[in-house]
Amino acid sequence: MENSRRNASGRPKASGSDFEAEQENIQELGREVPVGSADYLAPKSLKKALEYRSRYGYKAVVIAGGTDIMVDYFERLSEVSSWLDLTKIQDLKEIKFGPEKIRLGSMVTHRKLATDSRIRENLPLLAESASEVGAWQIQSRGTLGGNIVTSSPAGDALAPLLAYQARFILGSVSGQREVAAEDFFTGPKENVMTQEELLIEVVIPTPREGTLSRWKKVGKRKAMIISSLTMALLLELDDKDEITAARAAYGAVAPRPIRATELEVYLTGRKLTEISAGKAGELAAQEISPITDIRGTVDFRCQVTRDITEQALLGFQQE
Amino acid sequence: MSKVKVAFTLNDQEISLLVQPGERLLDTIRDRLNLTGTKEGCGVGECGACTVMLDGQAVNSCLVLTAQVDGREVRTVEGLGGEEEVDKLQQAFIDHQAVQCGFCTPGMLMSARALLNDTSSPTREDIKTALDGNLCRCTGYKQIVEAVEAAAEAEGAD
Incomplete structure (x- = not known):
């Protein structure tokens, strides 16, 4: 608990004369304030949400599924002066399958990702990782966007998003910008978003048919565990079994989710059968920069990264 | 506020x-x-x-x-259940002695009910997965899983 309190304490608290004046105004209207007051903003449209975001910024705590933020504010909920609740915005819950791109609204839940047959078929790394987030109760509420914006290096969706070369659409009242997943995360629980922006959508190029992929989550128990490390490995092969593209992403082994580029260079252009799985594991272990914490030591993380990478490649070769 | x-x-x-x-x-x-x-x-x-x-x-x-x-x-x-009778899951928890101190029981029942509303014939593994997020510190989970299996069967028979 200490940990999350420390993280949360960095969040700016609501204050400032404009904001307080607005609260007073609303209270003058009467005692019964509908959902959507300054204390509790629950817009139904994205446009309105962005207006609130522009107006209040960090003064209003954004809440989606609440599975991170409610833990951050455990026993301090009364300190939050204003909430911006995104759960009524239906547009953010949509999944769109195009011929070239799959677009996932930021409010799509882990449960939806884990159970939707088209996601399971097209984006298995994401579906499998979603099925291992927390437990059902967490999956029912927690959202893809929340996992991204929380930006924990151990966030389960993050390595798959890097492996799929996802791009994030950030919106504000002045427009939208697109950021590659790889450029989005800047450190533990840090990212490039400003206080005017909301994450709207995740765009993933539809993987080619026959793409091979492996997801692995390592933790101290199966359910309700923050990952000790995660791996999302993806290979595209041509009809001669030659690897035309390789993407190897890892979580909880560096200050932010990372790709092991030297491993990718080694894999690309080689035939799958000619790959040395042992060498691939070594390369992966060399590229990570883990820390020792309660979820594992540096040695453990290096060794396990090497082993799961090697096993994944051996698995591909046997298929 | x-x-x-x-x-x-x-x-x-x-x-x-x-x-x-x-x-x-x-x-x-x-x-x-x-x-x-x-x-x-x-x-x-x-x-x-x-x-x-x-x-x-x-x-x-x-x-x-x-x-x-x-x-x-x-x-x-x-x-859960109606005015007159308990839910089949509750009855199964009683029959299988899946309750000891009882503190986890309401949560177990609600997770299991969500599962059974979703899946009419869950496997043992499905049941365990559905209950992953519920901790019990005294009965152990065996009777609880058996109770959910029995309730699923009883509902399937209806």
Whole structure:
């Protein structure tokens, strides 16, 4: 608990004369304030949400599924002066399958990702990782966007998003910008978003048919565990079994989710059968920069990264 | 701080309330509505004792703001079964002695109910997965899993 309190304490608290004046105004209207007051903003449209975001910024705590933020504010909920609740915005819950791109609204839940047959078929790394987030109760509420914006290096969706070369659409009242997943995360629980922006959508190029992929989550128990490390490995092969593209992403082994580029260079252009799985594991272990914490030591993380990478490649070769 | 007006369905009844913006669904259920079947264990989504169903899905009521359930449907353990008889799951928990101290039981029942509403013939593995987020510290899980299996069979036979 200490940990999350420390993280949360960095969040700016609501204050400032404009904001307080607005609260007073609303209270003058009467005692019964509908959902959507300054204390509790629950817009139904994205446009309105962005207006609130522009107006209040960090003064209003954004809440989606609440599975991170409610833990951050455990026993301090009364300190939050204003909430911006995104759960009524239906547009953010949509999944769109195009011929070239799959677009996932930021409010799509882990449960939806884990159970939707088209996601399971097209984006298995994401579906499998979603099925291992927390437990059902967490999956029912927690959202893809929340996992991204929380930006924990151990966030389960993050390595798959890097492996799929996802791009994030950030919106504000002045427009939208697109950021590659790889450029989005800047450190533990840090990212490039400003206080005017909301994450709207995740765009993933539809993987080619026959793409091979492996997801692995390592933790101290199966359910309700923050990952000790995660791996999302993806290979595209041509009809001669030659690897035309390789993407190897890892979580909880560096200050932010990372790709092991030297491993990718080694894999690309080689035939799958000619790959040395042992060498691939070594390369992966060399590229990570883990820390020792309660979820594992540096040695453990290096060794396990090497082993799961090697096993994944051996698995591909046997298929 | 202004209160927020929230209207939702609780155990098939329409209700309307004024709540604090930062009020947890768990506290509204227990302290405002006096439905104390739902328990608070850890308060941070780890133990599942506070599990309720929100639009048919199992959720931790300690991680939901009451204001977020506006317009939605909530079911607590008090909303299982009917006036006269208990839910088949509750009967199965009794028959299989799946209760010891009973603190985890309401949460277990709600997670299991969400599973059975979703899947009519779950495997043992499905049941274990559905109960992953619910901790029991005294009975062990064997009787609980058996009770859910029995309830699934009983419902399948209907």
